[in-house]
Amino acid sequence: MQDHGLFQAICRTNRLDGEDKDFGYIVAYKGLFKKVENAIAVYTSELDHSDDGPAPDVLLKDRLKKGKECLDQALERIVLLCERVEPPKGELEYIHFFCGNTEIASDLK
Incomplete structure (x- = not known):
């Protein structure tokens, strides 16, 4: 063309x-x-x-530069979202924060 x-x-x-x-x-x-x-x-x-x-x-525009900007913004949002996860911020604490505690019936609702 x-x-x-x-x-x-x-x-x-x-x-x-x-x-x-x-x-x-x-x-x-x-x-x-x-x-x-x-x-x-x-x-x-x-x-x-x-x-x-x-x-x-x-x-x-440079697609890699734009992609890095989008990734940096997403990472910043994730950090802010995860601020309230209880220490020591292991896998179990993240599961409880996002999914609830499977040992507490009301959390599963």
Whole structure:
């Protein structure tokens, strides 16, 4: 695919349809990064950059960097979630915190 066709394919497969999706991945274009950059450059050169037009938002992001950010946020949430687990914070304490004590009938409800 050349410029326009390549860019259109990327837009279709990585369209951000809602608030729950912050980014998309370009995974089927391995080895074509330079062509992807060129296609985006051709597309963005035609965008309206005037003061009264909307700001174009075409970004290429490093998926590993973005993935690390998401992982770090998830780990932070897990640490906060597990703060209330009783010491010594072994396997049994985590089971009791998340599942209840199997020896106490009311915990199993």
